[in-house]
Amino acid sequence: MRANHPLSRIEYQVMWNRLISVVEEQAQTLVRTAFGTATREAGDLSAGVYDTQGRMLAQAVTGTPGHVNSMAMSVGYVLDKVPLAKMNDGDAFIVNDPWQGTGHLNDIVIVTPTFRRGTAVGLFACTLHVVDIGGRGIMGAAQQVYEEGLYLPITKIVDRGEMNQWLIDIIAANVREPVQVIGDIYSEISSNEVGGKRLVAMMDEFGLEHLDDLAKHILDHSREASLAAINRLPHGTYHNTMMVDGINGKSMEIKAKLTIGPDGIDVDFAGSPGMVQLGINVPLCYTEAYTSFGVKCIVAPHVPNNAASLATIRVTAPEGCILNAKHPAPVAARSIIGQMLPDVVFGCLQQALPDGVPAEGTSCLWNVRLMGGMGRVDGDPAVLQKATPFNVTSFHSGGTGARPKLDGLSATAFPSGVRNVPIEITETIAPVLVWSKEYRTDSGGAGEYRGGLGQIMEVESAEDMPFGISTSFDRVVYPPRGRAGGLAGMTGRVELASGKTLPPKAHSSIPVGERLRVSMPGGGGYGDPRKRPAAKVADDVARGLVSVEKARELYGVAVTADFAVDEPETAKLRMAVAAE
Incomplete structure (x- = not known):
């Protein structure tokens, strides 16, 4: 296709949308076949497709930011260890290294190359949270990651279609729920296979020999759209802090500095507290995942998530702080603080968008x-x-x-x-x-x-x-x-x-x-x-969401026994507040 031809842009957009549908089917396969409730019932997963350079081109709508934005890094680590040229059709790789795109050991990533006519054309990856990975559990007072469960470096789990039964046996022997955990791993392998088949069918339909041109279109347009949205905001530097509970009665203050500039947004967590001897430490990949998600929610929510749109948001934290925990810190409960980070950056963005956060x-x-x-x-x-x-x-x-x-x-x-x-x-x-x-x-x-x-x-x-x-x-x-x-x-x-x-x-x-x-x-x-309109307050009381006492005390609304607004009494209450 000629990239400068008007029809080619339409075709590229159709293929882009199709690619998103492919990874959504990949994710739904994982949901339908998973054994654990985290995936099957809660949708705690991610699914995505990558080009041969390891750049994420599309993610499934089904899934969590912590998984998909962290998983975006995992494929790069796999390719660093096993170049695509050394992979075979039918291979699959497993990893749960918290510092290589999972955040903690309970999240398992499977990466699978996709071949068409004997040539590797891309990769699929998915992540899910297993109910148990051995060790002392999510909050088991572990003081090092070694105590938190089974640590799986990048390893081939399927070799040309043959399962690595030795590895399966090792995993099963080290977890408390082997049926659920092994079942989930098989579900991930199947999910990637479905994604690969749908990708090959798409390439056949559109006559694509490779994804290079489509990848360029997706990444270029995503970067342009992200920067356009960012540059509609007032440039400058904004600060926010948030107190979190911490541990053992010692609270912590998370600090963020967010800078909006012509080439993107930079978020720096300098000044945040250091690591602790409990698994609430956060690897940088997870910090990046939820910080970038928080920014995108406000700034560019309609731009699809991929390597280029994520690259316009850059996240840093001092090495060794709680938001850039280093190995072998315990990290099993990294979501406690990691999922607070969108609220932290919202506090920064509110200063640039006073009515939009x-x-x-x-x-x-x-x-x-x-x-x-x-x-x-x-x-x-x-x-x-x-x-x-x-x-x-x-x-x-x-x-x-x-x-x-x-x-x-x-x-x-x-x-x-x-x-x-x-x-x-x-x-x-x-x-x-x-x-x-x-x-x-x-x-x-x-x-x-x-x-x-x-x-x-x-x-x-x-x-x-x-x-x-x-x-x-x-x-x-x-x-x-x-x-x-x-x-x-x-x-x-x-x-x-x-x-x-x-x-x-x-x-x-x-x-x-x-x-x-x-x-x-x-x-x-x-x-x-x-x-707040008095009628809405009365309705909240009728539905049991707000008590009669709090309606009066906080909203200045008097609600009768039959959940109607006592108009004279309400007028007095609100006038008294206005007079103050």
Whole structure:
């Protein structure tokens, strides 16, 4: 095709869209065949296609920023170790090195070359989160990555179509849920194979011998569109800080400097705290992933994600700080702080776009990681050996921050984008009972636009045995902040139903007869709460989202017993505030 011909640009765009459809089918194959709930139910995965130079050309819509933006680096590392010329049709490579594009050991990447007529034309990669990788777990007090589980360097797992059974056996012998983990790995291999077949069919249909010209079109146009969006913003340097809970009662201040210039956006986290001896450290690849995602959400949300659009956002952090943790630091729970980074950069971008940035949300996931059996909980070994051994991760979340013209979303994961896992699934695969799962009244920050609500869950053992929870939660001390006069959301809490508070970053045992209660944070509000229409406040009260007391105290709205607005009383309340 002649690149300067008008029709060629249309054809390129059609092929670009087709390529995105190919990787979406790749991702959906992974969802449909996966064994673990993280992938099958929550969509905690990524899928993408790369050119022969290892540049990501397209990513699936299904998936998380932390996976896909980190995975963008993994293919380059694989090609550094095994050049494409040394790969064969039917090969596949596995890696879970946190510093080579996964962020922690529970994320496994599979990279597969695609051949057409005996020639390598590209590569497919996918990532998913396995329920267990051995070691001490997500929050098991590991002080080095070696204690966090099985560490897989770049290794050939399929050789010309033949599985490396020795490697499969090693993985199965080192994890607590071998059926789920090995099943997930097979799903990843199948997912890449489907992507490769669809790519070859596309190339046959359009008569493409290689992807070079299409890659150039995609990357050039993505870079141009990204820079055009960036240059619509006022150039300058903007600063923001955010307090996070930290560990052992020692809070931390994340600092960011964001500079907007003609050739892109630079984000520097200099001044952020150093590494700690707990797995909340973040490898730079994961820092880059969520920082760039946060910038793109505000600046260029409609530009497809690929190597060129990502390259316009450059992220740095001092070596050895908590956002650029070096090997062998523990990193299993890197998402706790890593997923806060969009909110951190939102605070910078709000200064350039005063009316275009949402309030802070819960951000970090509040996944309920439950386990039972010998060695997983405190108790009498003679009793525990009769318990059903299990490990289950049930994905859940608090509320998102309110937006400049819309309320926040309740019980919705942002920035990860994963779905909540239905309780019926959790109860089917683990011996637990979920007694309640409901919105947490008043947890959303008050504002003209209300923050999204968190949720409350109560869980109990189904077999008269103790069980454990591995908590990796933030926003217990410092709530999501409101914006433009909006109030903060409510902080979260982990406790027993009897009242005992449990630590938010630790492994805890739930005794027989006790219920675990997890109360998740709400998002911050946006704008003056007294400007929220009284009818909306009354509707919030009717739906149980806001209490009668908080409607009066925070919004200046008096709501009657039948959920109508008491107009005279409301007028008095709001006039009193205006007079102040």
